[in-house]
Amino acid sequence: MADVTLEVENLVKVYSSRGKSPVRAVDGLSFSVPRGIIFGLLGPNGAGKSTLLRVLTTLTRPTEGTARILGIDVVKKPLEVRRRISSVIQETAAELLLSVHDNLLTYARFQNIPRAEAHSRAESLIDEFQLRAEVERKVQDLSGGFRRRVQVAKVFMVNTPVLFLDEFSTGMDPILKRQVMNRLRAETEKGRTIILTTQILSEAEELCDDILIINKGRQIARGDLSALKLLSQGVHDILLTFDRLPDSIAAEIAALQPIRQNVSGNSIELTLKAVEGRVMEIVTELTRNRRILHVEVHGASLEDIFVELTTHQKEPA
Amino acid sequence: MSALSAVVYREAKIRATNVTFIFWDLLFPLLYMLVFGVGVNAALGAPAGISGVNYNEFFLAGVLAMASFAIASNTSWSFFLDRDNGIFYEMLTYPMSRSEYLLGKVIFNVLIAVLQAALTLIVASFVLGVRIHWNAMPMLIVGMAIGTAGWFFFYAIFALSTRRNDVFNAVTSIFYFVFMFASSMFYPLGPLPRWFRITAYANPITWQIDWLRYSSIGLGNFRSVLLEGAVFLVFSIVCFAYAVRCLQQQE
Numbered sequence: 301m302a303d304v305t306l307e308v309e310n311l312v313k314v315y316s317s318r319g320k321s322p323v324r325a326v327d328g329l330s331f332s333v334p335r336g337i338i339f340g341l342l343g344p345n346g347a348g349k350s351t352l353l354r355v356l357t358t359l360t361r362p363t364e365g366t367a368r369i370l371g372i373d374v375v376k377k378p379l380e381v382r383r384r385i386s387s388v389i390q391e392t393a394a395e396l397l398l399s400v401h402d403n404l405l406t407y408a409r410f411q412n413i414p415r416a417e418a419h420s421r422a423e424s425l426i427d428e429f430q431l432r433a434e435v436e437r438k439v440q441d442l443s444g445g446f447r448r449r450v451q452v453a454k455v456f457m458v459n460t461p462v463l464f465l466d467e468f469s470t471g472m473d474p475i476l477k478r479q480v481m482n483r484l485r486a487e488t489e490k491g492r493t494i495i496l497t498t499q500i501l502s503e504a505e506e507l508c509d510d511i512l513i514i515n516k517g518r519q520i521a522r523g524d525l526s527a528l529k530l531l532s533q534g535v536h537d538i539l540l541t542f543d544r545l546p547d548s549i550a551a552e553i554a555a556l557q558p559i560r561q562n563v564s565g566n567s568i569e570l571t572l573k574a575v576e577g578r579v580m581e582i583v584t585e586l587t588r589n590r591r592i593l594h595v596e597v598h599g600a601s602l603e604d605i606f607v608e609l610t611t612h613q614k615e616p617a
Numbered sequence: 618m619s620a621l622s623a624v625v626y627r628e629a630k631i632r633a634t635n636v637t638f639i640f641w642d643l644l645f646p647l648l649y650m651l652v653f654g655v656g657v658n659a660a661l662g663a664p665a666g667i668s669g670v671n672y673n674e675f676f677l678a679g680v681l682a683m684a685s686f687a688i689a690s691n692t693s694w695s696f697f698l699d700r701d702n703g704i705f706y707e708m709l710t711y712p713m714s715r716s717e718y719l720l721g722k723v724i725f726n727v728l729i730a731v732l733q734a735a736l737t738l739i740v741a742s743f744v745l746g747v748r749i750h751w752n753a754m755p756m757l758i759v760g761m762a763i764g765t766a767g768w769f770f771f772y773a774i775f776a777l778s779t780r781r782n783d784v785f786n787a788v789t790s791i792f793y794f795v796f797m798f799a800s801s802m803f804y805p806l807g808p809l810p811r812w813f814r815i816t817a818y819a820n821p822i823t824w825q826i827d828w829l830r831y832s833s834i835g836l837g838n839f840r841s842v843l844l845e846g847a848v849f850l851v852f853s854i855v856c857f858a859y860a861v862r863c864l865q866q867q868e
Contacts, residue, residue: 359706359710406627
């Protein structure tokens with residue numbers, strides 16, 4: 301029990317508004333998350349990820365079911381839950397009228413961090429998030445990217461056992477994003493559990509120890525990356541770069557009925573489901589009598605799995 | 618307790634870094650007294666039906682209540698600002714209860730209201746020559762504190778119940794007009810038509826003004842002022858409970 305951070309049982313959240321039919325944003329989800337991992341919550345827009353996070357962070361009460369953080373019920377004891385979590389919500393949330401420095405210190409005050417400790421942590425995070433030059437500027441005068449830095453930096457002011465991140469990397473440059481990802485990994489080594497949502501699947505692929513894919517509020521797939529790849533066995537990515545894009549190539553690709561395709565310049569990227577031998581035959585057919593600059597074939601990425609599972613809406617795996 | 622002090626700290630930081638807020642919170646009602654009050658006093662002198670009190674003295678309690686009302690209205694508008702900044706929902710995940718969040722905001726605003734009242738009383742006494750009943754100051758502070766809290770909770774209900782700040786602005790404009798003018802803020806109620814008097818006595822700001830008028834210049838009947846104060850306290854408690862409920866329903 302102590303090693304389980306999050307337990308969700310038959311969770312349902314229905315939004316009702318006058319004159320409209322009710323929307324089941326979360327529809328009977330059940331799962332648990334062990335301590336000290338990065339748990340990814342994936343799904344297309346409107347899948348119910350943010351609603352689920354809002355329930356778990358005590359912002360919204362579920363219509364049915366239960367959710368417990370470290371064994372504490374989010375509905376019955378919301379304050380106890382809040383004492384154990386910190387969160388970065390989807391919108392860029394910062395105190396616009398306060399300086400960067402005051403944003404960090406005010407947050408620390410809410411989290412009951414002693415003043416000297418708060419100052420020392422703030423100083424360290426200001427350097428880590430490259431905010432030194434902006435430290436006395438009001439957040440309303442900063443760009444969206446810098447505001448996001450301030451928002452994400454805040455959650456590292458505290459050592460709550462659970463950290464919720466909703467699309468945390470939005471607006472971050474790649475270098476900072478890499479830095480934050482490393483930091484998140486280090487936090488799990490200290491025993492913190494991180495629950496994140498992201499639309500950037502490569503990010504989830506790299507970061508998450510365990511992934512839950514949801515769509516229309518329901519579970520579509522669950523497991524670590526290798527378990528999810530098993531669900532999509534036979535899905536392959538093919539990348540071909542020609543010296544000149546053949547005229548008939550669009551029709552040839554359409555006939556293969558790929559899961560997805562992308563033509564960019566002289567390159568074609570397609571994802572299709574076929575046994576390995578057949579994939580090689582397809583590559584041979586597409587490249588026959590054509591000048592090829594680059595060929596790449598590999599197994600399914602998380603993005604392929606995601607697209608396949610969410611577009612074909614498989615029922616609980 | 619730490620959650621309350623954190624909310625007070627946050628409010629103080631935000632207000633202290635913004636000159637506009639300081640102006641509205643501390644100086645606006647004071648200017649009202651100095652410009653409007655002095656003008657009416659010069660033009661009309663004593664208010665009708667009340668002997669031994671000039672208009673500056675009569676209007677002082679109105680200015681104090683106006684400060685309560687304005688501070689409460691401005692603070693409740695900050696819910697929209699926080700919502701637009703996204704920080705509102707993030708704050709609701711901080712380790713504090715919904716009532717601590719509201720009470721923290723109120724504590725800060727009560728401090729501002731009391732400070733504003735002190736400034737107003739000093740100016741009224743030393744610049745306008747108003748005879749202040751300094752020995753009733755504790756009673757006046759209670760009136761400012763409960764008044765500001767009650768109005769803030771009242772406004773918070775509307776600020777938390779609507780997502781559109783244009784709707785909220787329209788509501789507050791109507792409230793300003795109805796509450797302030799249908800009360801004993803600007804004129805004594807005695808000479809007014811019966812329907813107006815009934816409306817004014819049903820208006821919570823009249824209860825607060827009567828309390829403040831009694832405690833600042835000794836005008837009024839202690840028993841009826843006490844009753845009005847008790848009813849205002851009930852009004853504030855009901856508004857607080859409803860505002861907490863509205864905050865709990867934020868999704």
